[in-house]
Amino acid sequence: xxxxxxxxxxxxxxxxxxxxxxxxxxxxxxxxxxxxxxxxxxxxxxxxxxxxxxxxxxxxxxxxxxxxxxxxxxxxxxxxxxxxxxxx
Numbered sequence: 589x590x591x592x593x594x595x596x597x598x599x600x601x602x603x604x605x606x607x608x609x610x611x612x613x614x615x616x617x618x619x620x621x622x623x624x625x626x627x628x629x630x631x632x633x634x635x636x637x638x639x640x641x642x643x644x645x646x647x648x649x650x651x652x653x654x655x656x657x658x659x660x661x662x663x664x665x666x667x668x669x670x671x672x673x674x675x676x
Contacts (some may be wrong), residue, residue, distance in 0.1 A: 600674055604667055611660055622653050 625646055 600670070604671060607667060608664075611663060615657070615660055618653055618656055622650070625649055
């Protein structure tokens with residue numbers, strides 16, 4: 589492998605590392621938002637009853653959170669495959 593090939597591999601590894609860092613940060617933000625929603629949703633039954641659409645909004649956010657988690661897991665799998673290819 590020539591110098592250019594080594595440079596490209598290094599850049600790919602750096603980009604992969606940056607992507608992983610961004611994905612981990614996004615997952616932490618998702619977890620924090622979910623915890624905040626659960627905390628708010630866990631207040632009193634009277635408050636939840638007064639907010640007729642609150643349950644639906646919480647469920648929509650939980651579903652969106654799960655979808656994002658699945659997408660992140662798929663992306664991490666793709667990154668793992670790329671790393672394996674680079675190491676081969």
